[in-house]
Every structure is written in C-alpha cells, then in structure tokens.
Amino acid sequence: xxxxxxxxxxxxxxxxxxxxxxxxxxxxxxxxxxxxxxxxxxxxxxxxxxxxxxxxxxxxxxxxxxxxxxxxxxxxxxxxxxxxxxxxxxxxxxxxxxxxxxxxxxxxxxxxxxxxxxxxxxxxxxxxxxxxxxxxxxxxxxxxxxxxxxxxxxxxxxxxxxxxxxxxxxxxx
Amino acid sequence: xxxxxxxxxxxxxxxxxxxxxxxxxxxxxxxxxxxxxxxxxxxxxxxxxxxxxxxxxxxxxxxxxxxxxxxxxxxxxxxxxxxxxxxxxxxxxxxxxxxxxxxxxxxxxxxxxxxxxxxxxxxxxxxxxxxxxxxxxxxxxxxxxxxxxxxxxxxxxxxxxxxxxxxxxxxxxxxxxxxxxxxxxxxxxxxxxxxxxxxxxxxxxxxxxxxxxxxxxxxxxxxxxxxxxxxxxxxxxxxxxxxxxxxxxxxxxxxxxxxxxxxxxxxxxxxxxxxxxxxxxxxxxxxxxxxxxxxxxxxxxxxxxxxxxxxxxxxxxxxxxxxxxxxxxxxxxxxxxxxxxxxxxxxxxxxxxxxxxxxxxxxxxxxxxxxxxxxxxxxxxxxxxxxx
Numbered sequence: 001x002x003x004x005x006x007x008x009x010x011x012x013x014x015x016x017x018x019x020x021x022x023x024x025x026x027x028x029x030x031x032x033x034x035x036x037x038x039x040x041x042x043x044x045x046x047x048x049x050x051x052x053x054x055x056x057x058x059x060x061x062x063x064x065x066x067x068x069x070x071x072x073x074x075x076x077x078x079x080x081x082x083x084x085x086x087x088x089x090x091x092x093x094x095x096x097x098x099x100x101x102x103x104x105x106x107x108x109x110x111x112x113x114x115x116x117x118x119x120x121x122x123x124x125x126x127x128x129x130x131x132x133x134x135x136x137x138x139x140x141x142x143x144x145x146x147x148x149x150x151x152x153x154x155x156x157x158x159x160x161x162x163x164x165x166x167x168x169x170x171x172x173x
Numbered sequence: 174x175x176x177x178x179x180x181x182x183x184x185x186x187x188x189x190x191x192x193x194x195x196x197x198x199x200x201x202x203x204x205x206x207x208x209x210x211x212x213x214x215x216x217x218x219x220x221x222x223x224x225x226x227x228x229x230x231x232x233x234x235x236x237x238x239x240x241x242x243x244x245x246x247x248x249x250x251x252x253x254x255x256x257x258x259x260x261x262x263x264x265x266x267x268x269x270x271x272x273x274x275x276x277x278x279x280x281x282x283x284x285x286x287x288x289x290x291x292x293x294x295x296x297x298x299x300x301x302x303x304x305x306x307x308x309x310x311x312x313x314x315x316x317x318x319x320x321x322x323x324x325x326x327x328x329x330x331x332x333x334x335x336x337x338x339x340x341x342x343x344x345x346x347x348x349x350x351x352x353x354x355x356x357x358x359x360x361x362x363x364x365x366x367x368x369x370x371x372x373x374x375x376x377x378x379x380x381x382x383x384x385x386x387x388x389x390x391x392x393x394x395x396x397x398x399x400x401x402x403x404x405x406x407x408x409x410x411x412x413x414x415x416x417x418x419x420x421x422x423x424x425x426x427x428x429x430x431x432x433x434x435x436x437x438x439x440x441x442x443x444x445x446x447x448x449x450x451x452x453x454x455x456x457x458x459x460x461x462x463x464x465x466x467x468x469x470x471x472x473x474x475x476x477x478x479x480x481x482x483x484x485x486x487x488x489x490x491x492x493x494x495x496x497x498x499x500x501x502x503x504x505x506x507x508x509x510x511x512x513x514x515x516x517x518x519x520x521x522x523x524x525x526x527x528x529x530x531x532x533x534x535x536x537x538x539x540x541x542x543x544x545x546x547x548x549x550x551x552x553x554x555x556x557x558x559x560x561x
Contacts, residue, residue: 114192114196118197133204136207137490141213144216145219148216155221171256
C-alpha cells in the first residue's frame with residue numbers, strides 16, 4: 001500500500017502508529033485531529049466510501065457532528081476491530097471481551113452512550129451501532145415507562161389523552 | 174499533531190446537550206427491532222411523546238414472541254407473567270375455547286361458536302363475531318356421520334383457522350378441523366353464504382394434489398389457508414386442496430415431520446420425546462405435487478402446537494424468535510386423569526426448540542419460567558398477540 005503524504009506521515013509519527021499502512025486523519029468538531037490507520041478508519045462505511053471514491057485522504061476528514069471525547073472513544077473501538085485479526089477462536093474471544101467491557105463503560109454513562117450511538121449512526125460503523133442499540137434495548141427490557149425515563153433522564157411529557165391510549169395498549173398493567 | 178480549526182463550536186455545544194427523548198426515529202426503529210417482547214415494545218411507546226410518535230411510524234416489526242394460553246382463558250407471556258385481560262374468555266354459556274392466532278374461538282353450548290379478541294379492552298358481546306354458518310356446517314357434519322352425535326360430542330372442534338385477519342377485506346373464511354380430524358367445516362366469517370363441510374374425499378376431486386400413498390380413512394393432521402385456498406394434510410402425508418376462490422398461488426406450503434421416541438411399555442402421550450424434525454416444502458407446480466425436503470426456513474421460524482401452528486418471520490435479535498428453528502410443544506393425547514390427579518404435569522408436554530442448522534434441541538423456556546407454569550397444572554397452547 002502506498003505511504004501517505006507528508007502531513008499524514010508526520011501525524012503518524014505523532015500517534016506512533018505502526019507503519020506499513022496508510023494513515024488517515026479524522027478531525028472532531030472542536031478541530032482536534034486524530035490519526036488512525038486506514039484499516040481502523042474503514043470500520044466506518046461513511047469514511048470507507050469517501051476513501052474509495054478517491055476523496056481527500058491527504059487532507060483528512062472533518063467530522064462536524066462528532067466531538068473530541070466521542071471521537072476518541074469511537075476510534076478506540078475502530079482500532080480494536082480494524083487493526084486486530086479475528087481468525088482464531090482466541091482472537092474472536094478477545095474481541096468479544098473488548099466489546100463487553102467497552103459497552104459496560106458506556107452503559108454506566110448514558111449521556112456518553114447517546115453521543116457514541118449518534119456517532120456510530122452518523123459514521124455507519126455497523127458493529128458499534130449494533131452494540132450501542134442493543135445496549136439501549138437491554139436497558140429498556142423489563143422496565144416500566146417510569147423506570148425507562150429515569151434510566152435515560154427523560155422528562156415526562158405525556159398528555160392525558162396519551163395516558164388513556166397507553167392504558168388501552170398495556171397488556172400487563 | 175496537526176490541528177485544524179473547523180467551524181464547530183456551536184456543533185460542539187449542541188452535541189454536549191444530548192437528550193434521549195430526541196433519539197432520531199430510525200434509531201427508535203433499530204431499538205424496537207431488538208425488543209422481541211410485546212410488553213417491552215408497548216412500554217417504549219409509553220416513555221415520552223417523541224418516542225411514542227416515532228415508534229408509531231415504524232414499518233411493520235417482526236411478530237413479537239408468542240404467549241401461552243391456559244385452558245381457563247388466562248394468558249401468560251414468554252416469561253410466565255400473567256397478561257391483563259378485561260373479559261374472562263370462559264364465561265356463562267361458553268364451554269370451551271381454542272386459541273386462534275391472536276383471537277379466542279369460543280365454543281358455546283351445543284355447537285355454537287364465535288370469535289373474540291381477548292385483549293380488546295372493551296371486550297363485550299358487541300365485539301364478538303358470531304359464526305352461525307360454521308356452527309351449522311358442524312351440526313350437519315355430525316348429523317351425517319355415524320359416530321358423532323350433538324348431545325354426546327362435547328368438543329367437536331380440533332383446530333380453527335382464518336384465511337386472513339378478521340377485520341380484513343374481503344370477508345375472511347373460517348375453517349375448522351372437526352370430529353377428531355375426519356371432517357373440515359368452512360364458512361365465511363360475516364357473509365351468510367359460502368358454507369360447507371365434508372371429509373377431504375368430498376372435495377373438488379379433480380383438483381386434488383395427491384402424494385403417493387393411500388389415505389383410506391382420510392384422517393387429517395392439519396389444515397392451512399394459503400392464498401384463499403384451504404389445504405389439508407392427512408396423517409399419511411397426502412395433501413388435498415379445496416378452492417373456494419381460485420386465486421393465483423405463489424406462497425409456500427411446508428410439512429413438518431416429527432420423529433419421537435418413547436420408552437417401552439409406556440402409553441403414547443405420557444413420555445414422548447421428540448428428537449428430530451424434517452421439513453418438506455410442497456412443490457405445487459406439479460400434479461400430483463411432491464414434497465421436497467428443505468434444510469432451512471429462509472429467515473422464518475415455525476411454532477408448532479397441537480391446535481395452533483404458525484409460520485413467522487424470525488426477529489433477528491438477541492432473545493427473539495430465531496430463524497430456521499421449530500418451537501414445539503405437543504401432547505399426543507390429552508390425559509385428564511394425569512392432569513388432575515397426577516403429581517405433576519409438564520405444562521408444555523413434549524417441548525423444545527429444534528434448530529434446523531445444527532439439529533439440536535434446546536429447552537423452550539428457562540427452568541424458572543417452567544416452574545411457574547407448573548403451578549397452572551394444565552397443558553398450554555400458543556397465543557400470538559398482534560403488535561399494533
């Protein structure tokens with residue numbers, strides 16, 4: 001694979017990424033640049049199609065919808081899944097363990113889970129998106145609407161008419 | 174590190190004030206897809222207005238996990254939790270009932286019958302759909318037969334099916350497998366015409382799709398509607414078709430062959446143990462049609478029971494309905510004495526989940542749920558709640 005341009009190479013040094021792979025710069029909405037391997041960046045279908053379309057690989061990709069904290073966490077996921085092999089049983093188990101710990105941390109911080117979910121959706125990172133939406137679904141399972149509101153910090157805004165309809169729909173009240 | 178300044182301080186501020194109630198509609202849809210239980214879907218829709226509005230706009234979801242119907246008309250969900258119900262299914266004048274998809278088929282004194290949605294909140298006589306034509310057909314079938322009489326045959330109905338949902342148009346057909354499976358009665362649900370009964374040998378003979386093998390007594394194992402036609406499968410694996418309306422047929426018809434073993438010197442029905450299923454698809458393009466063995470259900474699953482069988486889309490989510498699986502509970506014979514005086518009755522009979530891919534059978538329900546159901550001391554049947 002061709003080595004990247006001067007800017008990317010310099011950034012690569014800064015990030016101490018392994019050589020031999022093209023490096024790609026992702027920029028958060030706060031203007032902070034993150035340099036990742038192409039394999040890591042390709043976890044995102046959005047970036048993958050831009051790279052494949054011969055987009056501005058050298059200039060990097062600005063991501064106006066993602067803040068630095070969220071992008072750093074998303075990249076952590078992409079690095080793990082993009083740069084590591086998953087051929088053997090052990091390798092797959094290690095990735096599954098990573099996913100489990102990764103989502104457990106987000107589960108404990110629902111505001112951050114929201115940001116990571118939105119970023120995974122925007123960047124079309126299939127695995128991460130599945131992981132976060134599953135986490136949201138698991139949070140909802142078995143809870144009453146009130147418990148769900150508490151879990152996500154959602155304000156009650158239903159009208160009396162909504163409540164009437166809900167009473168009709170509820171099978172377990 | 175190269176740091177570029179992009180227009181974004183406002184975006185950063187917006188991202189920082191994340192609000193779960195503003196979760197985009199397509200994400201709500203993705204979360205709903207991962208909720209196989211109807212109760213959880215209903216509760217998600219009751220969280221806040223934006224979620225409620227977005228959830229209502231979602232395209233059809235895979236059917237939720239089925240529930241279980243008790244003989245007294247009670248319903249429990251897949252976790253053994255009782256389901257609220259406004260009107261008792263078994264009430265004055267109702268002697269028995271069958272679960273029909275998301276409806277209850279009520280059998281009134283003698284052979285009268287009706288359909289009712291047990292979950293409809295304002296469940297009353299007005300919501301009941303009487304089926305006098307079907308009851309008439311059953312009466313005539315009994316009068317015609319040598320073995321069954323109206324006074325002595327308490328429960329003539331074995332299985333009841335509808336050609337399409339009750340409120341659909343045109344008027345759906347209702348078919349009942351009756352008199353221990355030797356006759357089928359059919360009528361329209363609301364119109365006063367189109368009624369009939371018979372054993373399959375009376376059906377439009379020239380249209381019979383016959384599998385090699387002789388069905389001397391025409392004992393019917395199961396009936397199913399497909400595109401307006403009624404198909405009957407005999408215990409000898411013969412397939413018969415009855416065409417009230419000739420519609421173009423482009424669906425698929427499956428037959429499930431169930432293999433079970435039972436210990437020596439034990440009565441059939443007491444300790445049956447299913448160990449294998451074979452699934453065949455009818456090739457309806459040829460006459461007579463042929464059964465072709467299949468290895469998968471193409472993203473679907475089958476729920477098998479003694480009364481109610483259903484072919485559904487798999488949920489494709491954790492804990493949901495798994496594809497290419499056969500969910501079964503079955504009792505060959507009802508044995509009331511064991512049920513009422515025996516020490517325990519497995520409420521699911523011979524049950525499990527058969528995975529067609531690895532041919533393994535896993536338990537239908539977790540042990541804790543089965544323990545709860547044991548307290549009901551009766552055999553259960555499937556009930557398929559509709560997600561509206």
